[in-house]
Amino acid sequence: MVHITFISNGGKVATAPENSNLLRVSLREQGGIPFKCGGGLCGTCKCRIEDGLENTDAIKPKERKHLRPEDFEAGYRMACQTFVKGDIKVSWVVENGKGIVVGVAPRGTAGAPAAGSPAAESPAESA
């Protein structure tokens, strides 16, 4: 069994058989990785393997349509295309109504950061 830590979901840990599909584990265990198509088309499931990148399988051609070489170097994968061979820790972009907050969603906060808080940068506003 492998352990998958969903960093952007409060560090929730799930176990799964070796060579499990990352998005499927997320769905089954309510890990929280965002998705739409489940088939490598939309790019929604983009996530970052923060630890254990060596425990993921080879990059698929479909991933290369959404991610650049430097993204792969930084640990980004598409969850629906990624199979897990050992323990990993994964994070992803958490979207809210105003913009995009990268990183860990604080436990117990069920929404966007308060307006004006330091975490609530709004790059969408800048032209």
Ligand code: FES
């Ligand atoms: S869910 Fe659409 S590309 Fe992975």
